Amino acid sequence: MSKEKKYIFPEEDxxxxxxxxxxxxxxxxxxxxxxxxxxxxxxxxxxxxxxxxTIQRYKKENKSFDPLYSERILQIELLYKKGIAVFGIADNFYTWMDTVSLPLGNVKPKNLLDTSFGINSIYDELGRIEHGILA
Structure with a gap:
């Protein structure tokens, strides 16, 4: 029995x-x-x-992503959910993700989404922003 998938920014269960x-x-x-x-x-x-x-092949075959890729996709989704909550407005968060960040090593946060360590660094920085602790 398959449960319907929740779409975009599900509650974290x-x-x-x-x-x-x-x-x-x-x-x-x-x-x-x-x-x-x-x-x-x-x-x-x-x-x-x-x-x-390869991504286009997933699309053509209407295939689900392998667990390794699915985990990264969901990590990024949850990060964006958190970022939008912290910034209050999605466009403000998207702009922040595309702006060089000194606390994140002088790179755009978006450039750190290719590793779990990078994603965790962004989460940590969002936590600091949320609590008013700026670099």
């Missing part, structure tokens, strides 16, 4: 997230998320360490 990773993020979910956070295939290719052609 670790069991639901774990199951979603195990089952694989379906391509339509991925497409909706991509549109919501304004990522293109080139962005995802670098964050998931997959070629654009």
């Amino acid at each position: 670790s069991f639901d997230l774990t199951n979603m990773v195990r089952e694989g993020v379906p391509f339509p979910y991925f497409t909706k998320l991509s549109n919501h956070i304004h990522f293109d295939l080139e962005d995802w290719s670098s964050y998931l360490h997959l070629s654009e052609r």
Whole structure:
């Protein structure tokens, strides 16, 4: 019995997230998320360490992503949920993600989405911003 997938920025339920990773993020979910956070295939290719052609094959075959890629997709989704909550307005968060950040090593936060360590660094910085602790 398959439960319908929640779309874009679900409430964090670790069991639901774990199951979603195990089952694989379906391509339509991925497409909706991509549109919501304004990522293109080139962005995802670098964050998931997959070629654009491989991602296009997932689309053509309407295939769910493997657990390794599904986990990264959901980590990025949850990070964006947190960032939008901290900034209050999605466009403000998107702008911050595209702006060089001194506390994050003088790189754009968006450039750190290709590793779990980078994602965790962004989470930590969002926590500091949320609590008014600026560099």
